[in-house]
Amino acid sequence: NAGVTQTPKFQVLKTGQSMTLQCAQDMNHNSMYWYRQDPGMGLRLIYYSASEGTTDKGEVPNGYNVSRLNKREFSLRLESAAPSQTSVYFCASSAQAGGPLEQFFGPGTRLTVL
């Protein structure tokens, strides 16, 4: 199993450009998440999808949109990138009801907005 995969690994954008970060998991998990991590900071939740067909805002949703394409895939879109969105983006997934909050994280996408 590959676990949680993210593409691309690195990206440089100019202010105002758009892009989509892709995330996929092969663990048959129901819930998926997008976090961002700024230098020296903890992770902050952008959006999450508790199950296929649902999405909800997290702590810092402004400037982002998400799509839960199917059970495996959860994408994050920046419509008009800004320098404040320079960060490392992590996708995660977890089983839904019942078990512990064990989230499995991808390797991250390092985004720089100039």
Added chain:
Amino acid sequence: DAKTTQPPSMDCAEGRAANLPCNHSTISGNEYVYWYRQIHSQGPQYIIHGLKNNETNEMASLIITEDRKSSTLILPHATLRDTAVYYCIVKTSGSARQLTFGSGTQLTVLP
């Protein structure tokens, strides 16, 4: 979710036990204590969780005080690969399943 307090940094000699404390004095009865770690530039990794009793798995042990206001994560024989930021998170199991990460403890294992 209850707030947690962790020291910003700790050192530990290789081969010795690393004891990482976490204060969660406002924890409520149905909130679990979770520990994650993040090795430099990687995604966070789940370590262990507990409610009331002490817990042990292949990675670590979790000791929760009787009043549940604090806990300690123990790495019994720290190695250089355990150098990471360790996050203590308190969360109700049945609530929305997103995690709230604070600033954690930077553990440095010294050779």
